[in-house]
Amino acid sequence: MINFTINGQNVTALKGETILQAARKAGFYIPTMCYLEKTTPCASCRLCVVETDKTDGFILSCQTPPTEGLAVTIDSDALKTERTNIMRLYNVNHPLECGVCDKSGACDLQNKTLEFGISSQHFSAKEQHRTIEHWGLINYDPSLCILCEKCVHVCNEIIGDDAIELKFGGYKSSVIPKNSDTLDCTFCGECIAVCPVGALVSSNFQYSANAWELTQIPATCAHCSAGCALTYEVRHTSNTVGAIPKIYRVTNDFEHTTLCGAGRFGFDFNVNGTKDPKMFAKAVAAIQSATAIRFSSLITNEEALILQKLKEKFGFKLYNEEARAYQQFMNAYGSMCGKTGCGGTLEAIKQSDAVILLGGRISSDNPAVRYAVTTAARHRGAKVMYMHPLEDELLQNVVTQYVKYEVGTEEGVVAMLAKTLLEGCDLSNEIREFLDELDEGYLCAESNVGDEEFSRIAKSSLRAKQKTLVIGSDLLSHKRAENIARLCALIEMYTDFSIVVVAPSVNTVGVSLICELDTDIGGANIVGYNAEGDFTMGSLGNPELLLPSLNSQEGTFVSMNAQVLPTNVAVGFDGYTLNDIANALGLNAQYTIDYTPQLPRDKGFNGTPFDDLGNFYTALGEDRRGYILKNTDVEINGVLEEINDLPEFNGTVVYRCNPINQFNGYTAQTKQLEKDATLRGSTQFAAAAKIADGDKIRIEFAKGVQERVFVIDSTLKGTVALVPTYDVALGSLGEQYRFEKVKIIKMGSES
Amino acid sequence: MHHEEVFTNRNVTESSAYYYVDIESYPTTGWDKFKQVVRRTFSGELFIGLWVVMREMIKFDIHTVQYPKEKLPLGPRYRAVHKLLRLWESGYERCIGCGLCEKICISDCIRMDTRIDENSRKEVTEYSINLGRCIFCGYCAEVCPELAIVHGPRYENASEQRAHFVIKDDMLTPLDLLKAGAQEEYPGFGAIIPGSDDAVKKTPLAY
Numbered sequence A: 001m002i003n004f005t006i007n008g009q010n011v012t013a014l015k016g017e018t019i020l021q022a023a024r025k026a027g028f029y030i031p032t033m034c035y036l037e038k039t040t041p042c043a044s045c046r047l048c049v050v051e052t053d054k055t056d057g058f059i060l061s062c063q064t065p066p067t068e069g070l071a072v073t074i075d076s077d078a079l080k081t082e083r084t085n086i087m088r089l090y091n092v093n094h095p096l097e098c099g100v101c102d103k104s105g106a107c108d109l110q111n112k113t114l115e116f117g118i119s120s121q122h123f124s125a126k127e128q129h130r131t132i133e134h135w136g137l138i139n140y141d142p143s144l145c146i147l148c149e150k151c152v153h154v155c156n157e158i159i160g161d162d163a164i165e166l167k168f169g170g171y172k173s174s175v176i177p178k179n180s181d182t183l184d185c186t187f188c189g190e191c192i193a194v195c196p197v198g199a200l201v202s203s204n205f206q207y208s209a210n211a212w213e214l215t216q217i218p219a220t221c222a223h224c225s226a227g228c229a230l231t232y233e234v235r236h237t238s239n240t241v242g243a244i245p246k247i248y249r250v251t252n253d254f255e256h257t258t259l260c261g262a263g264r265f266g267f268d269f270n271v272n273g274t275k276d277p278k279m280f281a282k283a284v285a286a287i288q289s290a291t292a293i294r295f296s297s298l299i300t301n302e303e304a305l306i307l308q309k310l311k312e313k314f315g316f317k318l319y320n321e322e323a324r325a326y327q328q329f330m331n332a333y334g335s336m337c338g339k340t341g342c343g344g345t346l347e348a349i350k351q352s353d354a355v356i357l358l359g360g361r362i363s364s365d366n367p368a369v370r371y372a373v374t375t376a377a378r379h380r381g382a383k384v385m386y387m388h389p390l391e392d393e394l395l396q397n398v399v400t401q402y403v404k405y406e407v408g409t410e411e412g413v414v415a416m417l418a419k420t421l422l423e424g425c426d427l428s429n430e431i432r433e434f435l436d437e438l439d440e441g442y443l444c445a446e447s448n449v450g451d452e453e454f455s456r457i458a459k460s461s462l463r464a465k466q467k468t469l470v471i472g473s474d475l476l477s478h479k480r481a482e483n484i485a486r487l488c489a490l491i492e493m494y495t496d497f498s499i500v501v502v503a504p505s506v507n508t509v510g511v512s513l514i515c516e517l518d519t520d521i522g523g524a525n526i527v528g529y530n531a532e533g534d535f536t537m538g539s540l541g542n543p544e545l546l547l548p549s550l551n552s553q554e555g556t557f558v559s560m561n562a563q564v565l566p567t568n569v570a571v572g573f574d575g576y577t578l579n580d581i582a583n584a585l586g587l588n589a590q591y592t593i594d595y596t597p598q599l600p601r602d603k604g605f606n607g608t609p610f611d612d613l614g615n616f617y618t619a620l621g622e623d624r625r626g627y628i629l630k631n632t633d634v635e636i637n638g639v640l641e642e643i644n645d646l647p648e649f650n651g652t653v654v655y656r657c658n659p660i661n662q663f664n665g666y667t668a669q670t671k672q673l674e675k676d677a678t679l680r681g682s683t684q685f686a687a688a689a690k691i692a693d694g695d696k697i698r699i700e701f702a703k704g705v706q707e708r709v710f711v712i713d714s715t716l717k718g719t720v721a722l723v724p725t726y727d728v729a730l731g732s733l734g735e736q737y738r739f740e741k742v743k744i745i746k747m748g749s750e751s
Numbered sequence B: 001m002h003h004e005e006v007f008t009n010r011n012v013t014e015s016s017a018y019y020y021v022d023i024e025s026y027p028t029t030g031w032d033k034f035k036q037v038v039r040r041t042f043s044g045e046l047f048i049g050l051w052v053v054m055r056e057m058i059k060f061d062i063h064t065v066q067y068p069k070e071k072l073p074l075g076p077r078y079r080a081v082h083k084l085l086r087l088w089e090s091g092y093e094r095c096i097g098c099g100l101c102e103k104i105c106i107s108d109c110i111r112m113d114t115r116i117d118e119n120s121r122k123e124v125t126e127y128s129i130n131l132g133r134c135i136f137c138g139y140c141a142e143v144c145p146e147l148a149i150v151h152g153p154r155y156e157n158a159s160e161q162r163a164h165f166v167i168k169d170d171m172l173t174p175l176d177l178l179k180a181g182a183q184e185e186y187p188g189f190g191a192i193i194p195g196s197d198d199a200v201k202k203t204p205l206a207y
């Protein structure tokens, strides 16, 4: 605690806080133009200047921490003059195009220009020739850019793409793609979000609507388990197409949250439904005579509860292999450590000094985890250890140690990791014995990870204060997932690592808590809800009965942070809902959200009604979204199983992995997101599989066949190729182990 | 309690065209009222009126405006059905699609749609006003920064339905009319205030 004064009033700051942060907390207003809470200070605008009794001249409050007893003045006449002059400079030759600018009405420059009463230009400067850049989903107009550097900071420090930089040249300065002619990045669009003016805009949205015409609907992203907060911005379409409500864009509270490209640009997946009583009756009958309902985790908690209640009533089975894998993993985890949930969160990753990423391709599986890791690496210098059979180019900037293990050997790797990290811990005899008896030589040889690599991990994490182990979805669907879970539990119990499990789909966690799931053994009369079945319903893949998509529904999700998050209806849906079907089958609820308070309390839900759930961040960044699940105690009865032979994967192996910004059947149908559906592999893979770049191929999996084009990806190494699932599986990854040995046949060559 | 408003003479000055009308005070007692009725009934004022009509009829000097063949001239500030104007030199539409008229419209009857065109400029693809709702307040014309939307003099907008739309094509000056110099500038709502040119400050260009 540091005590100091602002304008004579006593203020306290925490250690590490700047004058600006302390001032904001205490309710003082210091104007800023380049400040972004989630990055390091850009310190480019100088608008945040203040005076103190211990310094000559002005200092920047956004990057200066206060000292004990400091007397700060934030609004003297000299400061006002200084700030007004800065605003005058900002406006020199600024195009007078608020009338058409996308930012008008929500523009920091507009607001501050009015605030400081700048009505004319006193300086002169030669006008530069500047051209508007078209960078795919993003357009950049350098003449509107005020060079605040927020976009550069966020791209580098939070996203980790490091794709743009400032080209300095005095009055000619502008933002340019780094080391490239055009922007080559993951298109998260976060630069658009943070840009205080209309310089960086969404090319799809540009000039299509004004900020004040859009209705803002706070919701939760429906693409991955991070459950990011986003705002759907909705307006009517043009009269010629019926003036119906449409989502125009997605925005976020960029000071405190970050979206990936799927959340930001993949919003147009809603479907139009009509009430067709015949089809409805058919759906009701299908469920009555169903042996099972198969469903994906693209579902709200309330609907999952409806399914569970129907199961209890009619006695059919519930199939969701991906959530079942997660459920079993977490049960095994709980049976070891006695808790229903893990201790780690995305926020904890950001605060970590050491992060181990194990068994998942984080940058495409769950971008929010990637951003949290980037933040930890950039802001805390965190050591990042990435353990996976495939190196990931997108993580190159942050990973300090890459550990490559052989496909399939995850159990051995986790066991060795546990042994390494648990060294010197006070363990029970059983566990000590188990670890001592591990056949290190065999495990290391099979997994191809050397002793020294493990000891390097141990060394890196030894010095760290906060540590996180991120468990990817490869482990959840592994044959030996349960033993892996028990080993992970050991790590969380005995070391100061907290664990984050990356759930494979939007509401995998919620489904696993609410539904009793059965092993999918197929059978007759299966009803598919956003999944395959004999009768299908939902919003994905031409179902017989259309039900609303996740942006036309209200309800809640449980994120990987174990947080219950509300989502809302962005655009309405005129057809039936699952609740209507349930009512026809004898349940009774006026709205789907009537089920929100009934979510199972023994699983940690607290019974709050839907309308009482918040969905925002305060101005100071406190999370007021939904609530955190209570971590409840479970019986400890887990027993570690001995590790037998580790499986081997030889020949042509593919890895189920979606391209960036693609996740599921929803993202697959959006207009803006790139839909790369190729099999991507290295030249080495091409040689091994005897195929060449651009070849049309047929991939024969154990279950099913896919036809795709093979493309050589120069960023990949090794002998495993990446095969997307978003275009074939409706729900998500994670129904089965993500690596598979397949047969690849060049089409046209088979005889 | 009876409240009497104090008359403050805001507009009426010696030099203005206003003058006080001499109105005799109203009768208050029943008898006075009765006398007034009797006086008015038998004074023969009715026949004076009839005579005036008769006189004018036989004079054949008729002042009736032959509507709809003839129309009365309207004052420049008259606010009737809107027009969208073009720039004189280039013929481009003046409307830049800023949306201010849509925003300010008190009866929420303007709707527009815009897009980005091939030259990265904002293009107005649709513009409609529901005259059935419009109260002809003139806010739209006043807020328009481009003098694009103005109130024209056409006041006939009878319709079979309450909703009655004019769309962009109805309101926009046709190009041939523009070329013929027939686009009218309206000095009414939203027009430039006389002397505006003198108020413009030049941006310094001393380099």
Ligand code: SF4
Binding pocket: A094, A095, A096, A097, A098, A099, A101, A102, A103, A104, A105, A107, A108, A109, A110, A144, A197, A198, A199
């Ligand atoms: S960036 Fe802001 S100030 Fe500049 S034209 Fe756009 S709205 Fe106006």
Ligand code: SF4
Binding pocket: A144, A145, A146, A147, A148, A149, A150, A151, A152, A175, A191, A194, A195, A196, A197, A199, A200
């Ligand atoms: S593009 Fe926007 S965010 Fe980036 S420097 Fe320019 S004004 Fe700032």
Ligand code: SF4
Binding pocket: A221, A222, A223, A224, A225, A226, A227, A228, A258, A259, A260, A261, A262, A263, A264, A366, A367, A368, A369
């Ligand atoms: S897809 Fe995941 S990371 Fe991306 S915005 Fe949605 S929830 Fe966040």
Ligand code: SF4
Binding pocket: B104, B105, B106, B107, B108, B109, B110, B129, B133, B134, B135, B136, B137, B138, B139, B140, B141
């Ligand atoms: S005249 Fe008034 S009511 Fe009519 S369109 Fe304009 S702003 Fe709206």
Ligand code: SF4
Binding pocket: B094, B095, B096, B097, B098, B099, B100, B101, B102, B140, B143, B144, B145, B146, B147, B148, B149
């Ligand atoms: S205010 Fe004028 S320029 Fe703006 S949209 Fe309306 S008519 Fe067009």
Ligand code: FES
Binding pocket: A031, A032, A033, A034, A035, A041, A042, A043, A044, A045, A046, A047, A048, A049, A060, A061, A062, A063
């Ligand atoms: S906020 Fe401090 S320099 Fe911009």
